[in-house]
Amino acid sequence: MLIHLNDVLSCDGKVIFQTVDLEMDSFDSGLGSFPLIRKEPVELTITNLGEEKLKIEGRTELAAVIPCDRCLEEVKTLLKLAFNKEVDMKQTAEGRIKDLDETDFIIGYNLDVDKLVYSEILVNWPMKTLCREDCKGICRKCGTNLNHGSCSCDTVELDPRMAVIAEIFKNSN
Ligand SMILES: [Zn+2]
Ligand SMILES: [Zn+2]
Numbered sequence: 402m403l404i405h406l407n408d409v410l411s412c413d414g415k416v417i418f419q420t421v422d423l424e425m426d427s428f429d430s431g432l433g434s435f436p437l438i439r440k441e442p443v444e445l446t447i448t449n450l451g452e453e454k455l456k457i458e459g460r461t462e463l464a465a466v467i468p469c470d471r472c473l474e475e476v477k478t479l480l481k482l483a484f485n486k487e488v489d490m491k492q493t494a495e496g497r498i499k500d501l502d503e504t505d506f507i508i509g510y511n512l513d514v515d516k517l518v519y520s521e522i523l524v525n526w527p528m529k530t531l532c533r534e535d536c537k538g539i540c541r542k543c544g545t546n547l548n549h550g551s552c553s554c555d556t557v558e559l560d561p562r563m564a565v566i567a568e569i570f571k572n573s574n
Contacts, residue, residue: 403511405453405561406447410490410510413451421442426464433435438477439464443514453490461518467530471538472546476530481569482521 402421409417420442428435450456460483467478483562488507506516537547545552 402514403446403508404445404514406490406507406510409449409455410453413449415449418445419447423461423463424515424517427527428519430523430526435465435467437463437465443518447512450487455488455490457484457486457488457512457517459517460463463522465522467527469485469532469536470530471536472532472548473539474532474546474548476532478527478530480522480525482518482525483554484517484521486517492531537549 404419404421404423409415422442423437425437427437428484439461439462439507443459446456446458448458449457451478463482465478466475466478468474469476490507490510506513506520532548539546539551540554542554543552545554
């Protein structure tokens with residue numbers, strides 16, 4: 402959704418509040434496509450700081466479905482976003498991208514809320530996602546989810562260091 406900034410830019414010190422629904426239903430990045438199962442409306446406060454500078458403050462709460470790093474089971478992950486940006490409307494689009502070091506969410510005199518939130522999700526994306534701290538993962542041989550049960554695979558073989566030790570024992574007998 403685009404917010405027209407002409408109104409707030411009309412006079413210095415002007416503040417506008419707006420609540421905006423996100424259009425995107427998933428977060429698509431190089432890592433994959435992650436469904437957003439909860440989207441709170443984005444609460445935005447835009448302040449005209451003078452000299453065509455705007456302060457954009459916003460907050461929202463989202464929940465994304467991210468697979469567990471170890472067992473791939475779906476994990477509902479809460480993303481609490483709160484951001485505060487300053488945008489110089491006098492700058493060219495290229496200059497702004499360089500300054501903010503992220504996707505440009507200002508198009509002409511419009512603010513692209515989805516783009517802005519997208520870049521915030523990217524920054525706040527969890528480094529690690531686990532279904533639980535002690536997730537046992539899946540057996541690399543048969544694919545059994547080891548949180549739900551064990552398998553009868555010879556897991557010793559899977560660790561090369563252990564395999565070397567086993568080999569030494571075998572030869573010494
Ligand atoms: Zn897991
Ligand atoms: Zn197995």
